[in-house]
Amino acid sequence: MHPDLAAISNVWQADVRVDTLRAEHEHLVATVTTAIQAHKDAVAARDAAKIALDTVRSSERVNNRELDSYAQKRDVTKRMLDDGSAPNYAIAERQLANCIALVDELETKGLDLLDGIDKATVALAEAEKARVGAEADERAARQALAARDAPLRVELTAALQARERVWSELPPLYHDSYSELRRRKRVALVNVDDGSCSACHMRVAPQKLNEVLMKKAVHTCVGCGGYLLPG
Numbered sequence: 001m002h003p004d005l006a007a008i009s010n011v012w013q014a015d016v017r018v019d020t021l022r023a024e025h026e027h028l029v030a031t032v033t034t035a036i037q038a039h040k041d042a043v044a045a046r047d048a049a050k051i052a053l054d055t056v057r058s059s060e061r062v063n064n065r066e067l068d069s070y071a072q073k074r075d076v077t078k079r080m081l082d083d084g085s086a087p088n089y090a091i092a093e094r095q096l097a098n099c100i101a102l103v104d105e106l107e108t109k110g111l112d113l114l115d116g117i118d119k120a121t122v123a124l125a126e127a128e129k130a131r132v133g134a135e136a137d138e139r140a141a142r143q144a145l146a147a148r149d150a151p152l153r154v155e156l157t158a159a160l161q162a163r164e165r166v167w168s169e170l171p172p173l174y175h176d177s178y179s180e181l182r183r184r185k186r187v188a189l190v191n192v193d194d195g196s197c198s199a200c201h202m203r204v205a206p207q208k209l210n211e212v213l214m215k216k217a218v219h220t221c222v223g224c225g226g227y228l229l230p231g
């Protein structure tokens with residue numbers, strides 16, 4: 001390999017190392033951020049499920065009180081009809097029929113509400129289970145970040161120092177073109193496969209490739225600007 005190409009390769013490897021460490025840190029931070037939000041959402045969902053259960057329970061209590069009151073009224077009316085003490089037989093009879101119908105209606109509603117309580121109880125248990133899971137996920141994500149945070153900083157500092165060192169060894173002639181490749185987030189070193197650039201598939205002039213192989217010159221791909229490797 002041409003010595004200049006070796007110098008470029010050293011910088012590229014140092015940059016890949018820095019990028020990898022930064023990506024690892026970003027990934028750990030992003031995982032924590034996502035886990036915190038997921039935990040918050042799970043708490044909100046659990047709270048909503050709790051409110052839903054309280055609401056249906058309260059409806060059931062109201063319904064029960066109403067049911068008791070009409071059942072009582074029904075029994076009193078029935079007794080008055082049975083012992084002939086009703087002041088007006090026809091009105092009492094209508095009232096009894098009315099009470100029986102209402103009790104029937106409230107009993108049906110009560111069964112629906114009990115069913116609703118069962119469903120809301122199951123939903124609350126599931127929401128609570130999801131919340132516990134989300135809490136554990138957040139704790140694990142925080143621990144993973146905490147465990148790697150300090151070592152990653154040390155590794156990144158070392159990687160940046162190494163990068164600085166190899167950069168100072170890179171002939172200034174390549175500084176701008178290499179920095180431009182990095183700015184465009186391009187691959188700095190490309191292989192030539194069957195006479196074409198492995199990154200962008202542009203044809204490489206045979207003479208260029210030859211000079212690279214002979215270590216006579218450093219050439220870039222006309223398509224992507226990557227430095228051509230001798231293979």
Ligand SMILES: [Zn+2]
Nearest residue numbers: 197200221224
């Ligand atoms: Zn290319």
